[in-house]
Amino acid sequence: MLSKGLFKKPKNELEAQHRNKRKTDPAIPSELCRSCPSCKQLSFTSDLENNFHVCPKCGHHFRINARQRLNMIIDQDTFVEQYHDLSSNNRLEFPGYDEKLEQATLFSHESEGVIIGTGKIDNRKVALFVMEATFMMGSMGQVVGEKITLIFEYALKHQLPVIGYTVSGGARMQEGMLALMQMAKTSGAVKRHSDAGLLYLTVLTDPTTGGVTASFAMEGDIILAEPEALIAFAGPRVIEQTIRQRLPKGFQRAEFLLEKGFVDAIVPRSTQKETLTQLLTLHGIPKGGDQNGSI
Amino acid sequence: MEAYKRVALARKKTRPTGQDFIDNLFTDFIELHGDRCFGDDPAVITGLGQLMDMPVTVIAQERGQNTKSRVKRNFGSAHPEGYRKALRQMKLAEKFNRPIVCLIDTSGAFCGIGAEERGQGLAIATNLMEMMSLTVPILSVVIGEGGSGGALALGVADEVWMLENAIYSVISPEGCASILWKDASKTKDAANCLKLTAHDLLELQVIDKIISENHRDFKNVYRELKIGLYKSFKKNQTLDSDQLTINRYQRFRKYGAIESIAKL
Numbered sequence: 001m002l003s004k005g006l007f008k009k010p011k012n013e014l015e016a017q018h019r020n021k022r023k024t025d026p027a028i029p030s031e032l033c034r035s036c037p038s039c040k041q042l043s044f045t046s047d048l049e050n051n052f053h054v055c056p057k058c059g060h061h062f063r064i065n066a067r068q069r070l071n072m073i074i075d076q077d078t079f080v081e082q083y084h085d086l087s088s089n090n091r092l093e094f095p096g097y098d099e100k101l102e103q104a105t106l107f108s109h110e111s112e113g114v115i116i117g118t119g120k121i122d123n124r125k126v127a128l129f130v131m132e133a134t135f136m137m138g139s140m141g142q143v144v145g146e147k148i149t150l151i152f153e154y155a156l157k158h159q160l161p162v163i164g165y166t167v168s169g170g171a172r173m174q175e176g177m178l179a180l181m182q183m184a185k186t187s188g189a190v191k192r193h194s195d196a197g198l199l200y201l202t203v204l205t206d207p208t209t210g211g212v213t214a215s216f217a218m219e220g221d222i223i224l225a226e227p228e229a230l231i232a233f234a235g236p237r238v239i240e241q242t243i244r245q246r247l248p249k250g251f252q253r254a255e256f257l258l259e260k261g262f263v264d265a266i267v268p269r270s271t272q273k274e275t276l277t278q279l280l281t282l283h284g285i286p287k288g289g290d291q292n293g294s295i
Numbered sequence: 296m297e298a299y300k301r302v303a304l305a306r307k308k309t310r311p312t313g314q315d316f317i318d319n320l321f322t323d324f325i326e327l328h329g330d331r332c333f334g335d336d337p338a339v340i341t342g343l344g345q346l347m348d349m350p351v352t353v354i355a356q357e358r359g360q361n362t363k364s365r366v367k368r369n370f371g372s373a374h375p376e377g378y379r380k381a382l383r384q385m386k387l388a389e390k391f392n393r394p395i396v397c398l399i400d401t402s403g404a405f406c407g408i409g410a411e412e413r414g415q416g417l418a419i420a421t422n423l424m425e426m427m428s429l430t431v432p433i434l435s436v437v438i439g440e441g442g443s444g445g446a447l448a449l450g451v452a453d454e455v456w457m458l459e460n461a462i463y464s465v466i467s468p469e470g471c472a473s474i475l476w477k478d479a480s481k482t483k484d485a486a487n488c489l490k491l492t493a494h495d496l497l498e499l500q501v502i503d504k505i506i507s508e509n510h511r512d513f514k515n516v517y518r519e520l521k522i523g524l525y526k527s528f529k530k531n532q533t534l535d536s537d538q539l540t541i542n543r544y545q546r547f548r549k550y551g552a553i554e555s556i557a558k559l
Contacts, residue, residue, distance in 0.1 A: 092488070092489075094488050095488060096475075141551070142551025143551065145550070146553055150553070171466075173465050173466045173475070174475075176465050176488075177464065177489075177490065177491070177496060178550055180444070180447055181550035181551070182550065183419075183423055184423050184427070184447060184451045184547040185547045185550055185551070187451075188423075188427040188544045188547055191424045194424075195428065210444070211443075211465075213416035213420070214404075214417075214419035214420050214423075214444045214448075215420050217416070218414075218416050218417040218420040219420050219424055232411060233404065233411060233419070234411065239407060243406075243407050247408070251411070252411060260412055260414070262414050
Protein backbone atom coordinates (compact mmCIF):
# COMPACT_ATOMS: atom_id res chain seq x y z
CA MET A 1 0.00 0.00 0.00
CA LEU A 2 1.30 3.42 -0.91
CA SER A 3 1.95 5.85 1.90
CA LYS A 4 -1.51 7.27 2.25
CA GLY A 5 -0.76 10.71 3.60
CA LEU A 6 2.39 11.39 1.65
CA PHE A 7 1.01 13.47 -1.19
CA LYS A 8 -2.27 14.38 0.38
CA LYS A 9 -3.17 17.96 1.06
CA PRO A 10 -5.28 18.57 4.11
CA LYS A 11 -8.91 18.86 3.04
CA ASN A 12 -9.80 21.51 5.53
CA GLU A 13 -8.47 23.67 8.27
CA LEU A 14 -9.22 21.26 11.04
CA GLU A 15 -7.28 18.47 9.45
CA ALA A 16 -4.36 20.80 8.75
CA GLN A 17 -4.34 21.92 12.36
CA HIS A 18 -4.30 18.37 13.55
CA ARG A 19 -1.44 17.40 11.29
CA ASN A 20 0.65 20.27 12.54
CA LYS A 21 0.06 19.22 16.10
CA ARG A 22 1.35 15.75 15.39
CA LYS A 23 4.72 16.90 14.11
CA THR A 24 7.36 15.54 16.41
CA ASP A 25 10.41 17.18 14.91
CA PRO A 26 10.03 20.37 12.88
CA ALA A 27 12.88 19.39 10.56
CA ILE A 28 11.21 16.21 9.40
CA PRO A 29 7.82 16.19 7.68
CA SER A 30 5.40 14.24 9.82
CA GLU A 31 4.31 12.11 6.88
CA LEU A 32 7.81 10.86 6.17
CA CYS A 33 8.89 9.65 9.58
CA ARG A 34 7.25 8.79 12.86
CA SER A 35 8.86 8.54 16.21
CA CYS A 36 7.94 5.55 18.34
CA PRO A 37 6.23 6.60 21.58
CA SER A 38 7.83 3.61 23.29
CA CYS A 39 11.50 3.56 22.21
CA LYS A 40 11.55 7.13 20.78
CA GLN A 41 13.36 5.93 17.64
CA LEU A 42 12.37 7.30 14.26
CA SER A 43 11.07 5.02 11.55
CA PHE A 44 10.11 5.75 7.97
CA THR A 45 6.37 5.75 7.56
CA SER A 46 6.73 3.43 4.60
CA ASP A 47 8.69 0.96 6.73
CA LEU A 48 5.99 1.11 9.37
CA GLU A 49 3.32 0.43 6.80
CA ASN A 50 5.15 -2.59 5.53
CA ASN A 51 5.47 -3.79 9.09
CA PHE A 52 1.78 -3.64 10.14
CA HIS A 53 2.41 -0.24 11.78
CA VAL A 54 4.61 -1.93 14.35
CA CYS A 55 7.89 -0.30 15.35
CA PRO A 56 10.66 -2.39 13.72
CA LYS A 57 12.99 -1.53 16.59
CA CYS A 58 10.95 -2.33 19.69
CA GLY A 59 7.73 -3.95 18.49
CA HIS A 60 5.47 -1.15 19.71
CA HIS A 61 2.08 -1.30 18.03
CA PHE A 62 1.12 2.13 16.69
CA ARG A 63 -2.55 3.00 16.84
CA ILE A 64 -4.14 2.48 13.45
CA ASN A 65 -7.57 3.13 12.07
CA ALA A 66 -10.34 0.69 11.36
CA ARG A 67 -9.89 0.55 7.57
CA GLN A 68 -6.18 -0.22 7.97
CA ARG A 69 -7.12 -3.10 10.25
CA LEU A 70 -9.63 -4.43 7.78
CA ASN A 71 -6.96 -4.39 5.06
CA MET A 72 -4.67 -6.41 7.30
CA ILE A 73 -7.07 -9.23 8.12
CA ILE A 74 -9.64 -9.47 5.34
CA ASP A 75 -8.98 -11.13 1.96
CA GLN A 76 -8.61 -8.43 -0.66
CA ASP A 77 -11.86 -6.92 -1.99
CA THR A 78 -14.12 -9.19 0.06
CA PHE A 79 -15.32 -6.66 2.61
CA VAL A 80 -18.95 -5.60 2.20
CA GLU A 81 -19.77 -2.77 4.54
CA GLN A 82 -23.20 -2.38 6.14
CA TYR A 83 -24.94 0.77 7.37
CA HIS A 84 -22.01 2.95 6.43
CA ASP A 85 -23.97 6.21 6.59
CA LEU A 86 -25.65 5.74 9.94
CA SER A 87 -24.74 8.80 12.00
CA SER A 88 -25.67 10.20 15.39
CA ASN A 89 -28.09 12.91 16.32
CA ASN A 90 -28.08 14.96 19.48
CA ARG A 91 -31.30 13.77 21.04
CA LEU A 92 -30.49 15.07 24.51
CA GLU A 93 -29.43 18.41 23.02
CA PHE A 94 -26.18 18.13 24.91
CA PRO A 95 -24.20 21.37 24.60
CA GLY A 96 -21.31 21.16 22.17
CA TYR A 97 -22.13 17.64 21.00
CA ASP A 98 -23.18 18.63 17.48
CA GLU A 99 -19.86 20.37 16.94
CA LYS A 100 -17.96 17.41 18.36
CA LEU A 101 -19.72 15.04 15.99
CA GLU A 102 -18.93 17.29 13.09
CA GLN A 103 -15.25 17.50 14.03
CA ALA A 104 -15.04 13.76 14.54
CA THR A 105 -16.54 13.12 11.12
CA LEU A 106 -14.06 15.46 9.44
CA PHE A 107 -11.13 14.13 11.39
CA SER A 108 -11.84 10.42 11.05
CA HIS A 109 -13.47 10.40 7.59
CA GLU A 110 -16.00 8.02 9.13
CA SER A 111 -19.64 8.63 10.01
CA GLU A 112 -19.38 6.93 13.42
CA GLY A 113 -17.09 5.05 15.79
CA VAL A 114 -17.47 1.57 14.32
CA ILE A 115 -17.45 -0.11 10.92
CA ILE A 116 -19.51 -3.26 10.40
CA GLY A 117 -19.90 -5.69 7.53
CA THR A 118 -18.97 -9.09 6.20
CA GLY A 119 -15.76 -10.28 4.63
CA LYS A 120 -13.61 -13.30 4.09
CA ILE A 121 -10.58 -14.45 6.03
CA ASP A 122 -8.71 -17.18 4.20
CA ASN A 123 -11.86 -17.53 2.09
CA ARG A 124 -14.02 -18.14 5.18
CA LYS A 125 -16.96 -15.82 5.48
CA VAL A 126 -17.27 -13.88 8.74
CA ALA A 127 -19.24 -10.94 10.14
CA LEU A 128 -17.07 -8.15 11.48
CA PHE A 129 -17.05 -5.04 13.54
CA VAL A 130 -14.01 -2.83 13.85
CA MET A 131 -14.08 0.19 16.13
CA GLU A 132 -12.53 3.50 15.10
CA ALA A 133 -10.45 5.35 17.68
CA THR A 134 -10.29 8.62 15.76
CA PHE A 135 -14.06 9.06 16.03
CA MET A 136 -14.50 10.43 19.56
CA MET A 137 -12.15 7.76 20.93
CA GLY A 138 -14.46 4.98 19.77
CA SER A 139 -16.95 5.91 22.44
CA MET A 140 -20.23 4.03 22.37
CA GLY A 141 -23.36 6.01 21.71
CA GLN A 142 -26.60 4.83 20.20
CA VAL A 143 -25.23 4.41 16.68
CA VAL A 144 -22.21 2.37 17.77
CA GLY A 145 -24.46 0.19 19.93
CA GLU A 146 -26.99 -0.16 17.15
CA LYS A 147 -24.40 -1.12 14.53
CA ILE A 148 -22.86 -3.74 16.79
CA THR A 149 -26.31 -5.13 17.58
CA LEU A 150 -27.19 -5.16 13.87
CA ILE A 151 -24.09 -7.13 12.93
CA PHE A 152 -24.77 -9.75 15.63
CA GLU A 153 -28.37 -10.04 14.46
CA TYR A 154 -27.18 -10.39 10.87
CA ALA A 155 -24.63 -13.02 11.88
CA LEU A 156 -27.30 -14.93 13.78
CA LYS A 157 -29.65 -14.88 10.82
CA HIS A 158 -26.93 -16.03 8.43
CA GLN A 159 -25.18 -18.38 10.89
CA LEU A 160 -21.86 -16.56 10.69
CA PRO A 161 -19.08 -16.17 13.26
CA VAL A 162 -18.39 -12.63 14.46
CA ILE A 163 -14.91 -11.16 14.74
CA GLY A 164 -14.73 -7.87 16.60
CA TYR A 165 -11.87 -5.41 17.07
CA THR A 166 -12.42 -3.14 20.04
CA VAL A 167 -10.96 0.24 20.86
CA SER A 168 -12.99 2.58 23.02
CA GLY A 169 -13.03 5.11 25.79
CA GLY A 170 -16.36 3.68 26.99
CA ALA A 171 -19.95 4.89 26.88
CA ARG A 172 -20.43 8.30 25.24
CA MET A 173 -21.54 10.63 27.99
CA GLN A 174 -23.13 13.15 25.61
CA GLU A 175 -25.86 10.60 24.97
CA GLY A 176 -26.50 10.06 28.66
CA MET A 177 -28.43 6.97 29.71
CA LEU A 178 -29.23 6.12 26.11
CA ALA A 179 -25.51 5.39 25.71
CA LEU A 180 -25.42 3.25 28.85
CA MET A 181 -28.38 1.23 27.58
CA GLN A 182 -26.25 0.18 24.60
CA MET A 183 -24.22 -2.00 26.96
CA ALA A 184 -27.33 -4.03 27.76
CA LYS A 185 -28.54 -4.03 24.17
CA THR A 186 -25.27 -5.26 22.65
CA SER A 187 -24.89 -7.86 25.42
CA GLY A 188 -28.34 -9.19 24.59
CA ALA A 189 -27.40 -9.51 20.93
CA VAL A 190 -24.14 -11.30 21.81
CA LYS A 191 -26.06 -13.67 24.06
CA ARG A 192 -28.56 -14.62 21.35
CA HIS A 193 -25.75 -15.21 18.88
CA SER A 194 -23.91 -17.28 21.47
CA ASP A 195 -26.96 -19.35 22.44
CA ALA A 196 -27.29 -20.35 18.78
CA GLY A 197 -23.88 -22.03 19.06
CA LEU A 198 -22.07 -19.46 16.97
CA LEU A 199 -18.50 -18.28 17.47
CA TYR A 200 -17.54 -14.79 18.63
CA LEU A 201 -13.88 -13.74 18.70
CA THR A 202 -12.73 -10.42 20.07
CA VAL A 203 -9.40 -8.73 19.58
CA LEU A 204 -8.85 -6.04 22.21
CA THR A 205 -6.66 -3.20 21.05
CA ASP A 206 -5.20 -0.15 22.74
CA PRO A 207 -7.17 1.23 24.56
CA THR A 208 -10.32 -0.74 25.40
CA THR A 209 -11.98 0.69 28.49
CA GLY A 210 -15.18 1.51 30.36
CA GLY A 211 -18.57 0.47 29.09
CA VAL A 212 -17.15 -1.42 26.13
CA THR A 213 -14.88 -3.53 28.35
CA ALA A 214 -17.88 -4.08 30.62
CA SER A 215 -19.99 -5.36 27.74
CA PHE A 216 -19.23 -6.91 24.35
CA ALA A 217 -15.42 -6.66 24.51
CA MET A 218 -15.25 -9.19 27.35
CA GLU A 219 -18.07 -11.39 26.06
CA GLY A 220 -16.09 -13.15 23.33
CA ASP A 221 -15.83 -16.95 23.36
CA ILE A 222 -12.16 -16.35 22.74
CA ILE A 223 -10.55 -13.06 23.67
CA LEU A 224 -7.31 -12.03 22.00
CA ALA A 225 -5.35 -8.87 22.70
CA GLU A 226 -2.64 -6.84 21.00
CA PRO A 227 0.69 -6.54 22.82
CA GLU A 228 0.72 -3.85 25.52
CA ALA A 229 -2.87 -2.79 24.85
CA LEU A 230 -4.49 -1.00 27.76
CA ILE A 231 -7.57 -3.00 28.75
CA ALA A 232 -9.50 -1.70 31.71
CA PHE A 233 -12.87 -1.04 33.23
CA ALA A 234 -11.77 2.10 35.03
CA GLY A 235 -8.87 3.88 33.35
CA PRO A 236 -5.56 4.23 35.23
CA ARG A 237 -6.07 7.95 35.88
CA VAL A 238 -9.45 7.39 37.51
CA ILE A 239 -8.01 4.67 39.72
CA GLU A 240 -5.04 6.79 40.76
CA GLN A 241 -7.41 9.58 41.72
CA THR A 242 -9.64 7.21 43.67
CA ILE A 243 -7.01 5.33 45.64
CA ARG A 244 -4.43 8.12 45.64
CA GLN A 245 -1.42 6.00 44.85
CA ARG A 246 0.71 5.26 41.79
CA LEU A 247 -0.19 2.15 39.86
CA PRO A 248 2.40 -0.56 39.27
CA LYS A 249 4.13 -0.61 35.89
CA GLY A 250 2.32 -2.70 33.30
CA PHE A 251 -0.95 -2.58 35.26
CA GLN A 252 -3.98 -3.14 32.99
CA ARG A 253 -1.82 -3.94 29.99
CA ALA A 254 -2.61 -6.98 27.85
CA GLU A 255 0.26 -8.97 29.42
CA PHE A 256 -1.16 -8.26 32.89
CA LEU A 257 -4.61 -9.47 31.82
CA LEU A 258 -3.10 -12.61 30.36
CA GLU A 259 -1.35 -13.31 33.65
CA LYS A 260 -4.59 -12.74 35.58
CA GLY A 261 -6.49 -15.01 33.23
CA PHE A 262 -8.74 -12.55 31.41
CA VAL A 263 -7.49 -12.95 27.84
CA ASP A 264 -6.78 -16.15 25.93
CA ALA A 265 -3.71 -15.00 24.05
CA ILE A 266 -1.68 -11.99 23.02
CA VAL A 267 -1.30 -11.86 19.28
CA PRO A 268 0.94 -9.33 17.53
CA ARG A 269 -0.45 -7.74 14.38
CA SER A 270 1.91 -9.61 12.09
CA THR A 271 0.31 -12.96 12.98
CA GLN A 272 -3.28 -11.91 13.61
CA LYS A 273 -4.67 -13.05 10.30
CA GLU A 274 -2.91 -16.36 10.70
CA THR A 275 -4.25 -16.83 14.23
CA LEU A 276 -7.79 -15.88 13.23
CA THR A 277 -7.63 -18.33 10.33
CA GLN A 278 -6.39 -21.04 12.66
CA LEU A 279 -9.22 -20.43 15.13
CA LEU A 280 -11.85 -20.32 12.38
CA THR A 281 -10.51 -23.61 11.01
CA LEU A 282 -10.56 -25.24 14.43
CA HIS A 283 -14.19 -24.22 14.80
CA GLY A 284 -15.05 -25.78 11.48
CA ILE A 285 -15.94 -22.52 9.75
CA PRO A 286 -16.16 -23.61 6.11
CA LYS A 287 -14.36 -22.12 3.13
CA GLY A 288 -16.36 -20.46 0.40
CA GLY A 289 -20.04 -19.62 0.93
CA ASP A 290 -22.03 -17.22 -1.17
CA GLN A 291 -23.06 -13.68 -0.36
CA ASN A 292 -26.08 -14.50 1.77
CA GLY A 293 -24.08 -16.80 3.95
CA SER A 294 -25.41 -20.19 2.86
CA ILE A 295 -22.81 -22.75 1.97
CA MET B 296 -36.97 20.61 40.69
CA GLU B 297 -33.46 21.29 39.49
CA ALA B 298 -31.53 18.15 38.52
CA TYR B 299 -28.68 18.75 40.94
CA LYS B 300 -31.10 18.99 43.88
CA ARG B 301 -32.23 15.48 43.04
CA VAL B 302 -28.60 14.37 42.95
CA ALA B 303 -28.14 15.73 46.46
CA LEU B 304 -31.36 14.06 47.68
CA ALA B 305 -30.41 10.74 46.13
CA ARG B 306 -27.07 10.81 47.95
CA LYS B 307 -28.36 12.17 51.25
CA LYS B 308 -26.87 10.30 54.16
CA THR B 309 -30.20 9.91 55.92
CA ARG B 310 -31.89 8.37 52.91
CA PRO B 311 -33.03 4.78 53.52
CA THR B 312 -30.56 2.25 52.11
CA GLY B 313 -30.94 -1.20 50.59
CA GLN B 314 -31.16 -2.82 54.02
CA ASP B 315 -34.09 -0.55 55.01
CA PHE B 316 -35.94 -1.54 51.88
CA ILE B 317 -35.31 -5.22 52.55
CA ASP B 318 -36.64 -4.84 56.12
CA ASN B 319 -39.77 -3.08 54.94
CA LEU B 320 -40.61 -4.98 51.77
CA PHE B 321 -40.00 -8.60 52.66
CA THR B 322 -40.74 -10.95 55.52
CA ASP B 323 -38.71 -13.95 56.52
CA PHE B 324 -35.59 -12.55 54.85
CA ILE B 325 -32.44 -14.63 55.02
CA GLU B 326 -29.13 -13.28 53.74
CA LEU B 327 -27.01 -15.64 51.66
CA HIS B 328 -23.35 -14.78 51.29
CA GLY B 329 -20.45 -15.25 48.92
CA ASP B 330 -19.61 -15.71 45.26
CA ARG B 331 -18.14 -19.24 45.78
CA CYS B 332 -14.99 -18.09 44.07
CA PHE B 333 -13.18 -15.28 45.81
CA GLY B 334 -15.15 -13.86 48.70
CA ASP B 335 -18.21 -12.09 50.00
CA ASP B 336 -18.75 -8.49 48.96
CA PRO B 337 -20.52 -6.48 51.68
CA ALA B 338 -21.49 -3.80 49.13
CA VAL B 339 -24.15 -6.17 47.80
CA ILE B 340 -26.68 -7.95 49.98
CA THR B 341 -28.27 -11.03 48.48
CA GLY B 342 -30.82 -13.40 49.92
CA LEU B 343 -34.33 -14.79 49.95
CA GLY B 344 -37.51 -13.36 51.36
CA GLN B 345 -41.27 -13.40 51.08
CA LEU B 346 -42.99 -10.69 49.11
CA MET B 347 -46.39 -11.14 50.73
CA ASP B 348 -46.97 -14.83 49.91
CA MET B 349 -44.39 -15.04 47.15
CA PRO B 350 -40.82 -16.26 47.72
CA VAL B 351 -38.41 -13.98 45.87
CA THR B 352 -34.67 -13.53 45.41
CA VAL B 353 -33.48 -10.15 46.62
CA ILE B 354 -30.33 -8.39 45.48
CA ALA B 355 -29.61 -5.00 47.00
CA GLN B 356 -26.69 -2.64 46.82
CA GLU B 357 -25.97 -1.31 50.29
CA ARG B 358 -24.17 1.98 50.98
CA GLY B 359 -24.15 1.57 54.75
CA GLN B 360 -26.17 3.43 57.35
CA ASN B 361 -23.44 4.94 59.53
CA THR B 362 -19.76 5.69 59.18
CA LYS B 363 -18.64 2.30 60.38
CA SER B 364 -20.99 0.36 58.13
CA ARG B 365 -20.31 2.67 55.19
CA VAL B 366 -16.64 1.75 55.42
CA LYS B 367 -17.52 -1.94 55.71
CA ARG B 368 -19.87 -1.69 52.72
CA ASN B 369 -17.28 0.25 50.71
CA PHE B 370 -19.91 3.01 50.33
CA GLY B 371 -21.96 0.76 48.11
CA SER B 372 -19.31 0.34 45.43
CA ALA B 373 -19.10 -3.32 44.57
CA HIS B 374 -16.09 -5.35 43.54
CA PRO B 375 -16.37 -8.08 40.90
CA GLU B 376 -17.25 -10.63 43.59
CA GLY B 377 -20.33 -8.58 44.42
CA TYR B 378 -21.62 -8.90 40.86
CA ARG B 379 -20.69 -12.57 40.77
CA LYS B 380 -22.53 -13.18 44.03
CA ALA B 381 -25.57 -11.45 42.55
CA LEU B 382 -25.39 -13.61 39.44
CA ARG B 383 -25.06 -16.77 41.51
CA GLN B 384 -28.25 -15.88 43.34
CA MET B 385 -30.01 -15.02 40.09
CA LYS B 386 -29.11 -18.42 38.65
CA LEU B 387 -30.53 -20.06 41.77
CA ALA B 388 -33.69 -18.01 41.36
CA GLU B 389 -33.98 -19.35 37.83
CA LYS B 390 -33.47 -22.91 39.01
CA PHE B 391 -36.18 -22.63 41.65
CA ASN B 392 -38.44 -20.41 39.56
CA ARG B 393 -38.46 -17.38 41.86
CA PRO B 394 -38.81 -13.78 40.68
CA ILE B 395 -35.86 -11.47 41.28
CA VAL B 396 -35.92 -8.01 42.84
CA CYS B 397 -32.84 -5.81 42.33
CA LEU B 398 -32.47 -2.66 44.41
CA ILE B 399 -29.93 -0.32 42.85
CA ASP B 400 -28.03 2.22 44.92
CA THR B 401 -24.39 2.80 44.07
CA SER B 402 -22.19 5.62 42.90
CA GLY B 403 -20.57 3.06 40.61
CA ALA B 404 -18.63 -0.18 40.49
CA PHE B 405 -15.46 0.22 42.53
CA CYS B 406 -12.39 1.61 40.76
CA GLY B 407 -9.35 0.06 42.38
CA ILE B 408 -6.46 -2.31 41.87
CA GLY B 409 -8.20 -5.38 43.27
CA ALA B 410 -11.36 -4.71 41.29
CA GLU B 411 -9.39 -4.51 38.05
CA GLU B 412 -7.24 -7.53 38.87
CA ARG B 413 -10.32 -9.64 39.43
CA GLY B 414 -12.06 -8.52 36.27
CA GLN B 415 -14.57 -5.77 37.04
CA GLY B 416 -15.36 -5.34 33.35
CA LEU B 417 -15.90 -9.04 32.81
CA ALA B 418 -18.09 -9.38 35.91
CA ILE B 419 -20.42 -6.62 34.73
CA ALA B 420 -20.44 -7.87 31.14
CA THR B 421 -21.34 -11.37 32.28
CA ASN B 422 -24.27 -10.08 34.33
CA LEU B 423 -25.61 -8.07 31.39
CA MET B 424 -25.48 -11.10 29.15
CA GLU B 425 -26.88 -13.61 31.61
CA MET B 426 -29.66 -11.40 32.95
CA MET B 427 -30.90 -10.93 29.42
CA SER B 428 -31.79 -14.61 29.18
CA LEU B 429 -32.92 -15.52 32.72
CA THR B 430 -36.26 -17.28 32.50
CA VAL B 431 -37.79 -15.76 35.65
CA PRO B 432 -39.27 -12.27 36.05
CA ILE B 433 -36.76 -9.57 37.08
CA LEU B 434 -37.62 -6.12 38.32
CA SER B 435 -35.02 -3.48 39.14
CA VAL B 436 -35.70 -0.41 41.23
CA VAL B 437 -33.25 2.49 41.48
CA ILE B 438 -33.74 3.56 45.10
CA GLY B 439 -30.93 6.13 45.38
CA GLU B 440 -28.02 6.60 43.04
CA GLY B 441 -27.76 4.58 39.84
CA GLY B 442 -24.12 4.98 38.89
CA SER B 443 -23.29 3.83 35.39
CA GLY B 444 -22.19 0.25 34.60
CA GLY B 445 -22.08 -0.66 38.27
CA ALA B 446 -25.82 0.01 38.46
CA LEU B 447 -26.71 -1.44 35.08
CA ALA B 448 -25.12 -4.75 36.14
CA LEU B 449 -28.26 -5.21 38.26
CA GLY B 450 -30.52 -3.33 35.87
CA VAL B 451 -31.23 -5.65 32.95
CA ALA B 452 -34.82 -6.34 33.97
CA ASP B 453 -38.32 -6.73 32.56
CA GLU B 454 -39.19 -3.41 34.11
CA VAL B 455 -37.01 -0.71 35.64
CA TRP B 456 -38.54 1.65 38.18
CA MET B 457 -37.13 4.66 39.96
CA LEU B 458 -37.94 6.48 43.13
CA GLU B 459 -38.90 10.07 42.49
CA ASN B 460 -35.66 11.47 43.91
CA ALA B 461 -33.36 8.77 42.65
CA ILE B 462 -30.93 9.41 39.81
CA TYR B 463 -29.56 7.11 37.11
CA SER B 464 -26.66 8.29 35.02
CA VAL B 465 -24.01 7.21 32.55
CA ILE B 466 -21.41 9.14 34.56
CA SER B 467 -21.49 11.18 37.76
CA PRO B 468 -22.17 14.88 37.11
CA GLU B 469 -18.81 15.62 38.77
CA GLY B 470 -17.01 13.25 36.42
CA CYS B 471 -18.79 14.68 33.41
CA ALA B 472 -17.95 18.28 34.34
CA SER B 473 -14.31 17.53 34.92
CA ILE B 474 -13.84 15.45 31.77
CA LEU B 475 -15.84 17.56 29.33
CA TRP B 476 -15.32 21.04 30.65
CA LYS B 477 -12.29 20.53 32.92
CA ASP B 478 -14.20 22.49 35.48
CA ALA B 479 -15.65 20.94 38.62
CA SER B 480 -17.81 23.99 39.26
CA LYS B 481 -19.95 23.05 36.28
CA THR B 482 -21.33 20.02 38.10
CA LYS B 483 -24.82 21.50 38.22
CA ASP B 484 -24.86 22.13 34.49
CA ALA B 485 -23.65 18.61 33.89
CA ALA B 486 -26.45 17.23 36.06
CA ASN B 487 -28.96 19.06 33.90
CA CYS B 488 -27.44 17.97 30.60
CA LEU B 489 -27.13 14.30 31.52
CA LYS B 490 -30.92 13.83 31.93
CA LEU B 491 -30.49 11.73 35.03
CA THR B 492 -33.70 12.39 36.95
CA ALA B 493 -36.60 9.97 37.12
CA HIS B 494 -38.84 12.34 35.17
CA ASP B 495 -36.30 12.79 32.36
CA LEU B 496 -35.70 9.07 32.16
CA LEU B 497 -39.38 8.23 32.09
CA GLU B 498 -39.70 10.56 29.13
CA LEU B 499 -36.77 8.85 27.40
CA GLN B 500 -38.40 5.50 28.24
CA VAL B 501 -35.27 4.35 30.04
CA ILE B 502 -37.50 3.58 33.02
CA ASP B 503 -41.09 2.37 33.16
CA LYS B 504 -42.45 3.87 36.34
CA ILE B 505 -41.77 6.49 39.01
CA ILE B 506 -42.53 5.74 42.66
CA SER B 507 -43.48 9.06 44.23
CA GLU B 508 -41.82 10.09 47.46
CA ASN B 509 -43.62 12.05 50.09
CA HIS B 510 -42.18 14.29 52.82
CA ARG B 511 -39.31 12.09 53.90
CA ASP B 512 -41.75 9.40 54.87
CA PHE B 513 -41.00 6.19 53.07
CA LYS B 514 -44.02 4.21 54.38
CA ASN B 515 -45.96 5.07 51.24
CA VAL B 516 -42.97 4.22 49.08
CA TYR B 517 -42.66 0.79 50.66
CA ARG B 518 -46.38 0.14 50.33
CA GLU B 519 -46.51 1.17 46.70
CA LEU B 520 -43.41 -0.87 45.90
CA LYS B 521 -44.68 -3.95 47.68
CA ILE B 522 -47.99 -3.99 45.84
CA GLY B 523 -46.40 -2.94 42.55
CA LEU B 524 -43.72 -5.62 42.63
CA TYR B 525 -46.25 -8.27 43.54
CA LYS B 526 -48.63 -7.34 40.74
CA SER B 527 -45.87 -7.13 38.17
CA PHE B 528 -44.44 -10.53 39.11
CA LYS B 529 -47.91 -12.14 39.04
CA LYS B 530 -48.43 -10.72 35.57
CA ASN B 531 -45.02 -11.77 34.24
CA GLN B 532 -45.27 -15.25 35.76
CA THR B 533 -48.15 -15.99 33.40
CA LEU B 534 -45.85 -15.51 30.40
CA ASP B 535 -43.95 -18.51 29.14
CA SER B 536 -40.22 -18.17 29.58
CA ASP B 537 -39.50 -17.61 25.87
CA GLN B 538 -41.93 -14.73 25.71
CA LEU B 539 -40.46 -13.26 28.90
CA THR B 540 -36.91 -13.18 27.51
CA ILE B 541 -38.09 -11.93 24.11
CA ASN B 542 -39.87 -9.06 25.84
CA ARG B 543 -36.78 -8.27 27.88
CA TYR B 544 -34.58 -8.26 24.78
CA GLN B 545 -37.03 -5.99 22.98
CA ARG B 546 -37.18 -3.67 25.96
CA PHE B 547 -33.47 -2.91 25.59
CA ARG B 548 -33.34 -3.38 21.82
CA LYS B 549 -35.39 -0.25 21.30
CA TYR B 550 -32.75 2.22 22.56
CA GLY B 551 -31.18 3.82 19.52
CA ALA B 552 -32.92 1.40 17.19
CA ILE B 553 -32.34 2.32 13.60
CA GLU B 554 -35.83 3.81 13.14
CA SER B 555 -35.32 6.17 16.05
CA ILE B 556 -31.83 7.45 15.29
CA ALA B 557 -32.92 8.50 11.79
CA LYS B 558 -30.46 10.82 9.98
CA LEU B 559 -29.63 7.97 7.62
